[in-house]
Amino acid sequence: MDTMPKWADVLLVPLISILIAFFFSGLVILAIGENPVEAIGVMIEGSLTSSYGWGYTLYYTTNFIFTGLAVSVAFQARMFNIGGEGQAMIGGLGVALVCLAIPWPHWTLALPSALLGGALFGALWAAIPAYLQAARGSHIVITTIMFNFIAFSVLNYLLVNVLKPQGSMDPASATFPPGAELPRFSEILGIFGIPFSSAPPVNVSFFVAILACFLVWLLMWRTRLGYEIRAFGHSQTGAVYAGISPFRITMIAMLISGGLAGAMAINNVMGESQRLVMNAVEGAGFIGIAVALMGRSHPVGVFLAALLFGFLYQGGAELSLWTNIPRELIVVIQALVILFTGALDNMVRMPVERAFLARKRRQERKPSPKPERKPAE
Amino acid sequence: MALDTETSGRPSPAAPDASAPAIELRGISKSFGPVQANKDISIRVMPGTIHGIIGENGAGKSTLMSILYGFYKADAGEIFINGQKTEIPDSQAAIRAGIGMVFQHFKLVENFTVLENVILGVEDGPMLRPSLSKARSALKSLAKEYELNVDPDAVIQDLSVGHQQRVEILKALYRQAQILILDEPTGVLTPAEADQLFRILARLKEEGKTIVLITHKLREIMDTTDTVSVMRRGEMTATVTTAGTSPEELAELMVGRKVLLEIDKKPAKPGKRVLEVENLRVVDSAGVERLKGVSLHVAAGEILGIAGVAGNGQTELLEVLGGIQKGTGTVRINGEEIDLSGKYSDARTRRHRGIAHVPEDRQREGLIMDFFAWENSCFGYHDDPAYNRGLLTDNDAIRRDAEKKIEKYDIRPTNCWQTAKNFSGGNQQKLVVAREMERDPELLLVGQPTRGVDIGAIEFIHRQIIALRDAGRAVLLVSVELDEIMSMSDRIAVMFDGRIMGERLPSETDERELGLLMAGVDSVPDGVSEAEAIERNLDRAARGS
Numbered sequence: 001m002d003t004m005p006k007w008a009d010v011l012l013v014p015l016i017s018i019l020i021a022f023f024f025s026g027l028v029i030l031a032i033g034e035n036p037v038e039a040i041g042v043m044i045e046g047s048l049t050s051s052y053g054w055g056y057t058l059y060y061t062t063n064f065i066f067t068g069l070a071v072s073v074a075f076q077a078r079m080f081n082i083g084g085e086g087q088a089m090i091g092g093l094g095v096a097l098v099c100l101a102i103p104w105p106h107w108t109l110a111l112p113s114a115l116l117g118g119a120l121f122g123a124l125w126a127a128i129p130a131y132l133q134a135a136r137g138s139h140i141v142i143t144t145i146m147f148n149f150i151a152f153s154v155l156n157y158l159l160v161n162v163l164k165p166q167g168s169m170d171p172a173s174a175t176f177p178p179g180a181e182l183p184r185f186s187e188i189l190g191i192f193g194i195p196f197s198s199a200p201p202v203n204v205s206f207f208v209a210i211l212a213c214f215l216v217w218l219l220m221w222r223t224r225l226g227y228e229i230r231a232f233g234h235s236q237t238g239a240v241y242a243g244i245s246p247f248r249i250t251m252i253a254m255l256i257s258g259g260l261a262g263a264m265a266i267n268n269v270m271g272e273s274q275r276l277v278m279n280a281v282e283g284a285g286f287i288g289i290a291v292a293l294m295g296r297s298h299p300v301g302v303f304l305a306a307l308l309f310g311f312l313y314q315g316g317a318e319l320s321l322w323t324n325i326p327r328e329l330i331v332v333i334q335a336l337v338i339l340f341t342g343a344l345d346n347m348v349r350m351p352v353e354r355a356f357l358a359r360k361r362r363q364e365r366k367p368s369p370k371p372e373r374k375p376a377e
Numbered sequence: 378m379a380l381d382t383e384t385s386g387r388p389s390p391a392a393p394d395a396s397a398p399a400i401e402l403r404g405i406s407k408s409f410g411p412v413q414a415n416k417d418i419s420i421r422v423m424p425g426t427i428h429g430i431i432g433e434n435g436a437g438k439s440t441l442m443s444i445l446y447g448f449y450k451a452d453a454g455e456i457f458i459n460g461q462k463t464e465i466p467d468s469q470a471a472i473r474a475g476i477g478m479v480f481q482h483f484k485l486v487e488n489f490t491v492l493e494n495v496i497l498g499v500e501d502g503p504m505l506r507p508s509l510s511k512a513r514s515a516l517k518s519l520a521k522e523y524e525l526n527v528d529p530d531a532v533i534q535d536l537s538v539g540h541q542q543r544v545e546i547l548k549a550l551y552r553q554a555q556i557l558i559l560d561e562p563t564g565v566l567t568p569a570e571a572d573q574l575f576r577i578l579a580r581l582k583e584e585g586k587t588i589v590l591i592t593h594k595l596r597e598i599m600d601t602t603d604t605v606s607v608m609r610r611g612e613m614t615a616t617v618t619t620a621g622t623s624p625e626e627l628a629e630l631m632v633g634r635k636v637l638l639e640i641d642k643k644p645a646k647p648g649k650r651v652l653e654v655e656n657l658r659v660v661d662s663a664g665v666e667r668l669k670g671v672s673l674h675v676a677a678g679e680i681l682g683i684a685g686v687a688g689n690g691q692t693e694l695l696e697v698l699g700g701i702q703k704g705t706g707t708v709r710i711n712g713e714e715i716d717l718s719g720k721y722s723d724a725r726t727r728r729h730r731g732i733a734h735v736p737e738d739r740q741r742e743g744l745i746m747d748f749f750a751w752e753n754s755c756f757g758y759h760d761d762p763a764y765n766r767g768l769l770t771d772n773d774a775i776r777r778d779a780e781k782k783i784e785k786y787d788i789r790p791t792n793c794w795q796t797a798k799n800f801s802g803g804n805q806q807k808l809v810v811a812r813e814m815e816r817d818p819e820l821l822l823v824g825q826p827t828r829g830v831d832i833g834a835i836e837f838i839h840r841q842i843i844a845l846r847d848a849g850r851a852v853l854l855v856s857v858e859l860d861e862i863m864s865m866s867d868r869i870a871v872m873f874d875g876r877i878m879g880e881r882l883p884s885e886t887d888e889r890e891l892g893l894l895m896a897g898v899d900s901v902p903d904g905v906s907e908a909e910a911i912e913r914n915l916d917r918a919a920r921g922s
Contacts, residue, residue, distance in 0.1 A: 218769075222769045222770055222772070223768060223769055223770060224759055224760060224765065224770055227752070227759055227770060228759075230745075230748075231745050231748070231756065234745045234746065234747050234748065235741060235742075235745050235746070237738075237741045237742050238741065238742050238743070238744065238745050238756075240701050240724065240742075241699070241701055241724055241734070241736055241742040241743065241757065242724060242725075242756050242757035242759075243700060243723045243724035243725025243726070243727070243728060243757060244725075245723065
């Protein structure tokens with residue numbers, strides 16, 4: 001019994017949730033003595049009204065698409081991969097090693113290789129918690145979150161002791177060869193004569209992210225493997241009944257998940273900084289959890305949610321630049337969005353469902369009025 | 378209404394109006410979201426009677442009783458206990474009003490003793506000793522009064538299911554219950570234990586207690602109740618005196634049309650042996666041996682029925698044959714041995730060997746409840762080339778196939794874009810049965826094919842199983858419904874405590890004999906009554922496992 005149309009389920013409910021989240025964010029801004037209307041104005045102006053703003057918004061969006069997809073794929077198998085952050089970090093290592101390996105002649109060769117390197121490293125980093133879950137029953141939430149810390153320490157060690165060029169004071173790798181530089185939007189759109197600011201780091205990885213959305217959709221809803229992953233996620237006992245191996249699905253889903261998180265590095269490491277630095281991921285792995293939650297683990301939802309969080313990220317940066325509102329407040333706003341779209345989803349969903357139900361009942365009543373009972377006399 | 382003296386769960390015991398009904402419900406309605414579980418239900422149950430409530434699964438029986446016991450709050454309607462309007466906001470109020478409930482799934486603390494369970498929640502003070510000794514003497518007198526014998530110091534997990542149920546009844550009586558509600562009480566009992574239960578109920582009735590018996594078994598209603606109410610789709614369709622009705626009439630009232638209670642089937646023509654099982658053993662993850670050396674065989678064109686009380690190894694037998702659990706021993710299909718514990722012991726390989734499986738629990742195993750009907754229609758067979766086109770699944774082919782099955786098996790709604798959870802129990806089961814039978818398997822494993830299935834669908838599913846048999850396929854049927862086993866099987870094997878206790882032909886046995894085997898009693902020793910022999914055996918088994 002579907003109580004409400006699909007568009008209400010996937011669009012209306014999240015939209016109302018976001019509005020409520022913004023309302024409470026406004027109250028918080030009021031409470032610290034600033035003007036919420038002005039704040040939202042600054043956010044929109046700084047992120048959506050110029051190619052400069054859009055450039056940064058889409059750059060962040062690209063990161064969040066990769067990590068959001070990563071969390072989604074694992075979640076389709078009902079595994080909560082909290083380790084996107086660490087997997088993206090190690091993915092960055094893979095990308096850096098590939099980019100520094102040879103003097104790449106052209107980015108068209110460097111990109112697929114780096115993508116492969118990043119995905120492979122991310123997948124391998126996820127493989128250990130996956131194996132511990134599949135073979136030993138160690139909970140994936142615990143292990144993946146611990147692997148974030150390990151990833152940070154490993155990267156720290158490697159950057160300081162191995163990858164840092166001789167004489168440098170900066171714990172970062174050497175800059176990548178020019179052939180491994182990805183074209184930015186200003187160059188791509190320049191071909192078509194569309195002017196675009198050359199400052200923001202948004203690059204060709206954005207299109208790779210969209211391609212990844214499509215491929216994840218294809219995998220989950222058009223292949224046997226996706227069918228098995230979803231079946232396993234809904235009912236493990238059912239999966240065993242159908243002859244689906246829990247070990248195999250746990251491993252594969254986590255490898256794909258880790259690979260997607262690792263693939264993010266082509267955007268931030270290869271596309272933006274052109275070298276591997278400390279904390280290159282900047283929390284995108286954790287934002288991915290919120291993106292997947294809000295996007296209902298569907299690639300289209302992930303894309304839209306990633307766009308929203310890209311806007312929040314860029315808008316938040318602008319806030320701290322142009323107003324007295326501290327940058328930390330954007331974390332509050334993000335938290336409120338996550339709280340209302342993820343954790344308190346039913347708070348909005350139930351009343352909306354009831355409203356649709358009442359409307360349906362009224363419509364049913366109209367054409368065929370209930371036969372009146374004979375008045376008892 | 379203003380004149381009614383409203384009390385909170387405490388009808389004044391000073392004025393028990395003998396002519397007033399013990400329970401009266403007026404216009405009770407309850408809905409869960411879009412589902413209306415109870416629609417304007419009114420019943421009256423007179424004191425000192427046994428009142429049956431019969432209806433198919435999902436008819437709203439349990440919801441109604443949960444309202445009476447304070448688990449749910451009715452959207453509309455009133456409750457009168459002994460003629461007094463009573464509000465029952467929670468189970469404490471129900472207990473105060475003298476209502477006791479015995480649930481289908483017992484609410485006992487497994488590692489507490491009988492006494493500890495009885496006083497749980499009604500201790501007299503912070504120290505347990507006085508309460509325990511008070512309960513001990515109370516239990517002694519209750520045991521004498523109602524033949525409710527249970528060792529007060531036994532730990533619950535060492536007791537047989539029948540005895541655990543007695544503890545539940547004792548709990549209610551210890552709380553001064555005048556009204557006792559039993560929800561599907563015989564589902565887990567052997568026939569002999571069920572008879573014992575009904576003797577206890579008759580005794581309670583003699584003492585003036587009022588009993589409400591919820592069940593879907595027509596025979597129990599006919600044998601034990603004074604009056605009976607029939608529920609269908611949340612509505613009370615009739616209340617009649619039991620003496621003035623017949624099973625056929627009740628069945629018709631339950632379903633809303635005439636039903637055939639007898640199964641029409643030709644004698645079996647068994648061919649070569651399809652399934653041969655020798656010394657099959659299964660040890661569960663806790664190290665307990667669930668199958669203790671089972672040997673059996675099923676021939677082509679015959680149905681072997683496995684009778685037994687739930688939890689005696691039937692589930693494990695189906696699961697090990699279906700590739701869900703691992704085991705040891707020898708199993709052959711058409712003379713070829715199959716892998717029971719190695720790399721090829723999974724369900725996928727079993728399907729390739731021609732073993733189809735309608736599992737006992739369709740909601741946890743047989744279906745993915747959040748998948749569409751068409752996605753479920755190939756579940757387990759999704760690697761079949763017919764459903765795939767290279768790397769991708771051929772969803773159009775799967776949907777075409779699903780639509781065919783929906784039409785052939787009369788599954789409603791007919792929309793293959795509905796998720797499995799939106800189908801009724803019967804239609805869910807038909808979905809599973811259609812999927813497994815349409816593969817034309819060598820061997821069909823069927824567990825509880827009609828559990829939670831409406832009578833109309835039961836008829837249909839039984840006919841399909843028999844048709845498969847007549848087409849020369851082997852069927853292994855597991856059911857806890859003895860009627861179903863007796864009417865469907867060509868041979869009956871009885872399981873008890875992980876073993877096959879014996880095999881009988883349906884034409885040469887009766888319920889009493891099967892009931893004894895189900896309790897693990899081969900032969901009754903001299904000088905011991907049948908009931909005692911059963912009781913000893915069940916308790917021994919409970920302690921053993």
